[in-house]
Amino acid sequence: MMLFSEDVFRRRSEFGGSIELICGSMFSGKTEELIRRLRRAQIARLNVEIFKPKTDTRYDETAVVSHDLNSIHSTPVENASSILLLGGNTQVVGIDEAQFFDDELPNVCNQLANKGIRVIVAGLDMDFLGKPFGPMPAIMAIAESVTKVHAVCVKCGNPALYSYRLVHNPAKILLGEKETYEPRCRICYHID
Numbered sequence: 549m550m551l552f553s554e555d556v557f558r559r560r561s562e563f564g565g566s567i568e569l570i571c572g573s574m575f576s577g578k579t580e581e582l583i584r585r586l587r588r589a590q591i592a593r594l595n596v597e598i599f600k601p602k603t604d605t606r607y608d609e610t611a612v613v614s615h616d617l618n619s620i621h622s623t624p625v626e627n628a629s630s631i632l633l634l635g636g637n638t639q640v641v642g643i644d645e646a647q648f649f650d651d652e653l654p655n656v657c658n659q660l661a662n663k664g665i666r667v668i669v670a671g672l673d674m675d676f677l678g679k680p681f682g683p684m685p686a687i688m689a690i691a692e693s694v695t696k697v698h699a700v701c702v703k704c705g706n707p708a709l710y711s712y713r714l715v716h717n718p719a720k721i722l723l724g725e726k727e728t729y730e731p732r733c734r735i736c737y738h739i740d
Contacts, residue, residue, distance in 0.1 A: 565661035569646075569687050571673035572697040574711040575731045579644055581697060582670040583620050589640040589666070598622035598642040599631050601649055604723070628653040628683075631660070638665055646671030647681040648721065654686040675720055676713040676729070678737065699731030703739075710737035 570581045589596050602624040622642070623634055628649045631641065641660055646653060646669045657667045673688070673696070675681045688694055698707035708731035715728055722728060 565664045565666060566693075567657050567661050567667045567669065567687065567691040569684075569691040569694045570668070570670040570697065571684060571688070571694065573674070573699050573709050573731050574672065574729045576697040576699040576708070578670040578672075578697055581695065582642055582644055582668060585668050586620055586640065586642045594639040595637055596640045596642065597634065597638040598644070599625050599634070600644045602626050603648055603721075604645045628656045631656050640666045640668065643667070643669045644671070646687060647673075647675075647684050649683055651683050651686070653683040654690055657687060658690060672711060674710065676711050676722075678710055701733035701736050702730045703732060703736035706733040706735075708733050708736075710734065712737055712740070 568585070570578050570585075572578055586596055586598060598620055600622045604624070620642075622644065625631060625634065629652055631643070638660075643649075643653070643657075648671075653669075657669060660667045669687055669691070671684055671687075672681050673684050696709075698709055700706075701708040710732045711729050712732040713722070713729055715722075
């Protein structure tokens with residue numbers, strides 16, 4: 549059995565981090581997958597911190613909640629830089645609704661991963677117009693792994709990758725649920 553010096557362990561933790569991205573349309577199970585991964589980290593007795601944007605109050609002020617109403621405690625933050633201040637002795641950082649964060653989020657994810665922290669990020673990859681959403685493209689570029697999940701198109705049953713907005717509102721950010729959005733495949737998204 550080989551014993552490692554403290555310096556080797558320190559270097560491993562400094563460079564052993566990673567960034568995992570879970571992305572897709574609304575109702576595709578992004579938050580469900582994030583919660584599953586974070587719970588497994590907690591079962592492994594790792595120190596886990598979870599963050600979400602303060603503006604996301606759909607289900608709960610502080611918890612990250614999936615559409616299936618599974619939840620996990622989180623800390624709402626004003627901006628991405630706040631995650632660095634609150635992420636202290638953490639081994640795993642979870643970030644939900646990444647598309648709502650500012651453009652500093654990729655840099656924050658890199659800083660955390662470079663310190664040896666496993667960073668798990670979930671968010672919409674496209675807005676309702678089908679355009680890349682917020683910092684998500686930059687996070688995709690730097691992530692070690694990207695998991696793209698799909699919903700089911702409510703029109704035809706095929707895999708859905710678009711979040712179709714049901715209400716007329718030109719605002720890029722419009723919090724809502726099934727009364728505001730529905731998942732659609734490429735063909736059904738472009739028909740209406």
